[in-house]
Amino acid sequence: MSLNVRTLDFWQIIVLALSILIFCPLIALILISFGDSEGLWGHLLETVLIRYVKTTLFLMVGVSFFSLLFGIISAWILTNYEFRFSKVLEVLMLLPLACPAYLVAYAYTDFFEYAGPVQGFIRDLMGWKTASDYVFPEIRSLGGAIFVLSSVLYPYIYLLSRTAFRETPNSYYEVAQLYNRNIFWSVSLPLARPAIVAGLALVCMEVVSDFGTVEYFALETLTLGIFNVWIGMNNINAAAQISTFTFIFILMLLLVEIRSRAGKRFNDTSSRQTNKKAKLITGIEAFFCIAGCLIPVSLGFFIPILILLSNALTSLNFHNYYEVTKIFTNTLIISSIGAFCIMGVSTIIACTAYLSGKKYLRTVANFSASGYAFPGTMLAIGILVFIGFVDRTLDLFSSTDSTFYLSGTIFMLIFAYIVKFQAVGYGAVLSGLTKTSPNLIWASRTLGMSFQKTISRITIPLIKKSIIAGGVLAFVDIMKELPITLLLRPFDFETLATFTYQFAHDELMGKASIPALLIILVGLIPVIFLNKILRTNV
Amino acid sequence: MNKFKILGLVLVLFLTSVNFLKSEELNIYSHRQPFLINPFLDEFTKKTGIATNVIYSTKGLAQRLRSEGKNSPADVVLTVDIGRLYIYQDMDLLSSIESKKLSKNIPLHLRSSDNTWFGLSKRARIIVTSKDRVKVGSIKRIEDLADPRWKGKICTRPGSHVYSRALMSSMIAAHGLENAEKWAGGLVSNLARRPQGNDRAQVKAIFEGQCDIAIINNYYFGKLKYSDKEDQRAWARSLNLVFPNQGENDRGAHVNISGGGVAKYSKNKHLAVKLLEFLTDEFAQKLYGEINFEYPVNPKVEATEELKSWGSFKEDKLPILTIAKLSRESQKIIDRVGW
Numbered sequence: 001m002s003l004n005v006r007t008l009d010f011w012q013i014i015v016l017a018l019s020i021l022i023f024c025p026l027i028a029l030i031l032i033s034f035g036d037s038e039g040l041w042g043h044l045l046e047t048v049l050i051r052y053v054k055t056t057l058f059l060m061v062g063v064s065f066f067s068l069l070f071g072i073i074s075a076w077i078l079t080n081y082e083f084r085f086s087k088v089l090e091v092l093m094l095l096p097l098a099c100p101a102y103l104v105a106y107a108y109t110d111f112f113e114y115a116g117p118v119q120g121f122i123r124d125l126m127g128w129k130t131a132s133d134y135v136f137p138e139i140r141s142l143g144g145a146i147f148v149l150s151s152v153l154y155p156y157i158y159l160l161s162r163t164a165f166r167e168t169p170n171s172y173y174e175v176a177q178l179y180n181r182n183i184f185w186s187v188s189l190p191l192a193r194p195a196i197v198a199g200l201a202l203v204c205m206e207v208v209s210d211f212g213t214v215e216y217f218a219l220e221t222l223t224l225g226i227f228n229v230w231i232g233m234n235n236i237n238a239a240a241q242i243s244t245f246t247f248i249f250i251l252m253l254l255l256v257e258i259r260s261r262a263g264k265r266f267n268d269t270s271s272r273q274t275n276k277k278a279k280l281i282t283g284i285e286a287f288f289c290i291a292g293c294l295i296p297v298s299l300g301f302f303i304p305i306l307i308l309l310s311n312a313l314t315s316l317n318f319h320n321y322y323e324v325t326k327i328f329t330n331t332l333i334i335s336s337i338g339a340f341c342i343m344g345v346s347t348i349i350a351c352t353a354y355l356s357g358k359k360y361l362r363t364v365a366n367f368s369a370s371g372y373a374f375p376g377t378m379l380a381i382g383i384l385v386f387i388g389f390v391d392r393t394l395d396l397f398s399s400t401d402s403t404f405y406l407s408g409t410i411f412m413l414i415f416a417y418i419v420k421f422q423a424v425g426y427g428a429v430l431s432g433l434t435k436t437s438p439n440l441i442w443a444s445r446t447l448g449m450s451f452q453k454t455i456s457r458i459t460i461p462l463i464k465k466s467i468i469a470g471g472v473l474a475f476v477d478i479m480k481e482l483p484i485t486l487l488l489r490p491f492d493f494e495t496l497a498t499f500t501y502q503f504a505h506d507e508l509m510g511k512a513s514i515p516a517l518l519i520i521l522v523g524l525i526p527v528i529f530l531n532k533i534l535r536t537n538v
Numbered sequence: 539m540n541k542f543k544i545l546g547l548v549l550v551l552f553l554t555s556v557n558f559l560k561s562e563e564l565n566i567y568s569h570r571q572p573f574l575i576n577p578f579l580d581e582f583t584k585k586t587g588i589a590t591n592v593i594y595s596t597k598g599l600a601q602r603l604r605s606e607g608k609n610s611p612a613d614v615v616l617t618v619d620i621g622r623l624y625i626y627q628d629m630d631l632l633s634s635i636e637s638k639k640l641s642k643n644i645p646l647h648l649r650s651s652d653n654t655w656f657g658l659s660k661r662a663r664i665i666v667t668s669k670d671r672v673k674v675g676s677i678k679r680i681e682d683l684a685d686p687r688w689k690g691k692i693c694t695r696p697g698s699h700v701y702s703r704a705l706m707s708s709m710i711a712a713h714g715l716e717n718a719e720k721w722a723g724g725l726v727s728n729l730a731r732r733p734q735g736n737d738r739a740q741v742k743a744i745f746e747g748q749c750d751i752a753i754i755n756n757y758y759f760g761k762l763k764y765s766d767k768e769d770q771r772a773w774a775r776s777l778n779l780v781f782p783n784q785g786e787n788d789r790g791a792h793v794n795i796s797g798g799g800v801a802k803y804s805k806n807k808h809l810a811v812k813l814l815e816f817l818t819d820e821f822a823q824k825l826y827g828e829i830n831f832e833y834p835v836n837p838k839v840e841a842t843e844e845l846k847s848w849g850s851f852k853e854d855k856l857p858i859l860t861i862a863k864l865s866r867e868s869q870k871i872i873d874r875v876g877w
Contacts (some may be wrong), residue, residue, distance in 0.1 A: 047873040114746045115769075130747045139736045218696045218734035228698040231597065232869035234625055314767065381601045388605030395609070407606045487598040491565060491591035491611070502571040502594065507738050510767065 011352045011451065012361060018349055018370035022419050026247075026371060026384035027230055032385065033244045035237030040229065044238075052225040056208065056246075058142055059149070059221060063207050064200060066150035070296035071157025071199065076184065077293060079165040082278040083286035089293045091531045094159060096152045096300030098523025099474070100480040100497065102212025103516045104300070105148045106504060107307040109216065140217040151300035153206055157199035159469065159530075160431060164192035167435055169275075194434050197257050197429040204253065205372040205423065208246055211483060222246045223375045236381070243378045250373040258366075305520065312513035315377040324499075330520055331479055331495040334410070335522075338417040339475035345418055345465055346425030351455050354433045356439055365426070372423035376483030383416045383488065408490055416484050421474050428470025432463030465533055472530040478522045497520065563589040564809050565601045567578045569617035570796065577829055582816050588809055603631045603801060613804040614813055616658075618796040619700045623655040624862030632799035637811050643818035643836045647857045648795055657670075657795035657858065658817050659832040662851065663705050663782040664791060666741060668750045672778070677751065680709070680782045680792070684724025692725065693740045693749040696733040697877025698869060701755060706859040706868035708792040708854060715867060722875045733877060737809070738762065745773040755794075760831030760844065781851035791851035794861070795835065796826075 096104075112118050119136055128134050137143060168191050176187045189196075214221045222242060230239035281289065339380050346369075353365035372380055384407075391405045406412050436459065444454040460467070481496045489498065496519045503512035568575055572594050579590045593599070599617075603610055603626075615626055628631050632654035640649070640656055648657030665677055672691075677683070683692060695702060709718040730749035735742075740752035741762060762774035781791045798817070800810040816822055823834035827842035834841060 043870055043873065047870075114748055115742055121698050138731075140732075159744055216735075220731065224698075227597070228873075229871060231621075232703055232872075234621075235866075236601065316666045377597055381598060381605075382604050384598075384605040388609075390609060391609055392607065407609060408611060483597075486595040487572065487602060489593060489594055493593075498594075499553070502573060505596065506571065507736050 009140070012347070012356060012358070015349050015352045016364060019364045022209065022345075022368040022422055023391035024215050024370065025379065025386045025416075025419050026293060026374070027382075028385040028389075029240050029374065029378060029382035030244055032237060032381070033240035035240070036233060037238035037241055040233060040235060040238045041241075044225075044229070044242075048220065048225060048228075048442050051220050052222045052242075053202045055142065056221045056223075056313075059219070060207050060213075062142070062146035063149045063153060066146060066202060067154040067157050067203050068200065071159075072161055072189075072196065074154075074293045074296060075162035075165055076188070077289045080278055081285075081289055082280045083282065083289055085290060087498075089290065090123070091528055092297045092301070093293060094155050094531060095297060095457060095475050095524065097159075097527050098154045098480075099152050099301060099304060100208060100482070100516075100519060100521045101152045101206075102216060103308070103483070103500070103504065103512075103519070104152050104265055104304045105145070105213040105216050106507075106509060107311075108148055108302040109139050110143070111303070130210055142211055142219060144215050145213055145219055147299070149210065151296065153203045153261045154296055154300065156202045156473075157196060159473075160195040160199040160428075161192050161375060163287075163465070164195035164431070164435070168192070176179055178325055195431045198431050201254055201257075202372070202423065202427065205250060208250055208320045208373060209375040211375055211377065226378060235416070240378065240381075243374055247370070247373050247385070251370060254366075280497070300407070305517070308517050308520075310511075311509050311516055314399060314510050326516070327494045327496055327499050327515070328494070328522070331497075331519075331522060334355065334413070334495060335478040338414055338421070338478040341472045342418050342421050342425040342474045343429075343471040345423055345472065347460065347467055349422075350426050350429035350433060350442075353531055354430065355376055355438075355451075355455070355459065369423040369426040371419040371504045374420075374422065376481065379420055380416060380484045381485040382437065383419060383484075387412050387415075404507055410490055410493075413485065413488050416488050417474075417478050417481070420481070420484060421461065421477050424471045424474045424477055428466050428473065429463060432466025433459070435466075436462050457532055468533050469530060472526045472533075475526050479522055480519060563591055563610045564613050564806060564813060566590055566592045566614045566616060566813075567603060567612045567801070568592050568594045568615075569596060569599060569622060569831070570594070574830060575616060575713075578817060578822055578825060579656065581825070582813060585816070586812060588812070590813075593595075599612040600625050600629055600631060604629055608690075608803050610801060610803050611805075612801040613810040614798060615801060616796075616798040619704065619789060619794055620657075620797070620862045621700050621865050622703060623650075623797050623799070624865075625839075626799060627652075627654050631802050633802045633804065634805065635800050635807065635811050635814075637815060639815045640811075640818060643815075643838075645835065645837060647833050647855055648797075650859065654807070655797055655799040656814055656818070657835045658814075659796045659826040659830075660793045660822070660835055660853070661757055661796070661832050662781065662789070662791045662793050662853065663701065663753060664756050664759075665782050666744065666752050666754055666759065666777045667780060668744050669776055669778050671750045674778055677780055678782065678785065679788065680705070680753075681721060683728065683751065683753070684721045686724070686728070687761050688728045688751060688801045690728065690730050692728045693730055693743045693752045694733050694877075695736055695740065697722075697872035697875075700727075701737075702753075702877065703865055703868045703872065704794050704861050705753065705792055705870060707864035708856060710864050710867055710871075711856050712789055715871070719793045719871045719875065722871050722877055726877050727876050731817050739774045741777065745776045756845075756848070757831035759848070779848055784852055788852075790854040793833075793858075795855045795858060796832065 074093050078086060078093070110116055122136070126134070165188055168188055172187045172191070173183050177181045209223060211223050211227070212223050225237045225240045229242060232234050349365045349368060353361045374382070387406050390409050394405070440458055440462070441454055443460045445451070450455070480493070480497055482501055485495050486498050486501065496515050500512050500515040500519065572592060575592070579592070583589055599615070603612055603615070611625060615632065617623055627650060634653045644656050648660070649655065665680070667677060675735065697703070697706070706718065707753055709721055714719065731743070737754035737758040738865040740754055741758065743749050746751055751785050759774060759777065759779060762770045763773050783791055798814055800807055800814070804810050818836055820836070823836045824842065826832040826834060827845055831845060833845060
């Protein structure tokens, strides 16, 4: 027994060390925010801050609402009903994951603005001549941003809630039916809450840290404000203060949820683990189900893809295809390495923290997953400062000139990905763990297995699906990631996202479309693979 | 197991291949897109045999340079907008270099007095108007844009973009804080729509009839005129160009620069200077015009025929650094008037 305790101690130290390492860049940012803001807050409060906060809140609430609507309805339909195309739809629903939000925003702007095909068609149809003849909602607006962001972000909620719905034991539904209760409201939804909230947390953090879409739509959110203060007023301290403030706000939201969940249990201890069978439906019912699923996936995938395709077709001869192939491979490799590292780190952290039963360890682990809430560029600056510090420390201990520096290397970039996307991996592993009965662990420990062996033989096989699902999400996230890669990459290192950006930044949509389509194409492979894993029962 | 070994080997090769750089190469941190600067760099390599490596990012390169400190591999910084150049100077990230050639090729008001940064090309912020709806000669000055007669007629990009901020600074320099803010308020109340999009999008809005007047950087006009898309060429055809503030006693049109400097801890300073010199020589100065419709800084080099055909103009000779120094005040005004 004493041996077991010692191995647990060893893992605890590892987890502490990893978590602190991951948290260091955030500390660097917080330290920057202690710097002199040169009295800018007075000005900000008087002028723009309220507007920033309001816009950010509206955006968050709006996107949360529609992502929940899209995600939960489609997940519910696809777990409970079987109809023609339901198997295909299951895969299709995930496709928007492969689309970077800002590219979808570019595509929709082309499509919906005054000069675009939609308004053009309406004008032709009605015989209107100018903009003053009619009213059409503007795409570059708060509503437009809510529309674009929820169309691409709902799969986070769909993915996690579908897994949760599917794993809810049938016995619960039977009980609910005996008592004549609605099985959706009284069983499925409450039991899926940790999964749904994990998805929603990712959605909210994406929204708060989004820069590409809000910049393109000229929406004055806090993130846009951070850049105005930093670049416009040349004051990185005040910019770091705004991002820390936003960060604390997000953290508080998460804490509220975790608190309200405390003391509730979401796992099943009975041995009879049969899952509910999907009901076969046809006709009008099936039609509505198909529509319920097709609407979100069309908005987040098919329509933007078609727009990009039609853009790409007009400018096929602009790229050096050898170069594009190289960048394509580059992107695949860096995203795989990143995803692999993230899942390794988050599995170690989540399993140890969750199963050790130590409260402080869980808190530390939760903190290590908070990098997601910082805008990418700000996080990148935290990483630069931290790695710069590490390099200078290395300098002190070496007398030669040939010291190896981390700055500007691929290692720094991978570390940055871990800091940013730890939340994705950690969230996935954790939702797997909450669904696993701790009795299994205790049984294993009682039978004399070490902590380590219990984890590797019992826990990890049980949550394998969640780990792989998290890895796939992390892969896709890294592949789409722009601001961190842009700023931290080594010389002449391009990913599809950075390559696309140089054209998209100048609103050269024709040239940007081909690499943009490639990003989506690379994203499709893991996404389809992901669905296969989730289907087969492990 | 073999599979894992091979995979491991591939990973190690990948990780090491991107890390090690040779010392006879020049490392560039660039705020300009690769597709814009590569033609210059290719020519430079062809001429001198010096290879170049580039990191392109729109934001944060100054912070990267600063946190890398003495270990930084960067040799040259290339950027657009004086505001960004000033940030490098302000953070003490550039080295002061002595080059007769640079002093000769670049006029005094377009380079720093301590020889840390150098203007490499010029762009003018101009007014464009609809050919059909705005009479030629009815707008002559930037100040005219605040005139209530243009209510609901003007489109611009957001005020907090560097180009708008720089223009705002030039107004402060010309009229003082109070009057500049009055002007900005007038401009905002004349806007046809919420400020959005880049300069290209403003031209499109004129073509589509959403507004009649916009402020753009001159090179956007060239890019649209010679676009590979017919619809964009049509946008350009719908415009008249106005170089503002050309009156006899007026200050001239506001110009900004693209520029560069040598990184403070560059290990290849002499090569870095060579690149800057190359960029101010005739060949590169012409190329700026040909590739991106920008004006040469070198007084001995003439603008391209295309640029000349748009009309000659007088430029505001305000020391360009003033624009950068007023940046914060400009942003404050922009926040206050909600541009």
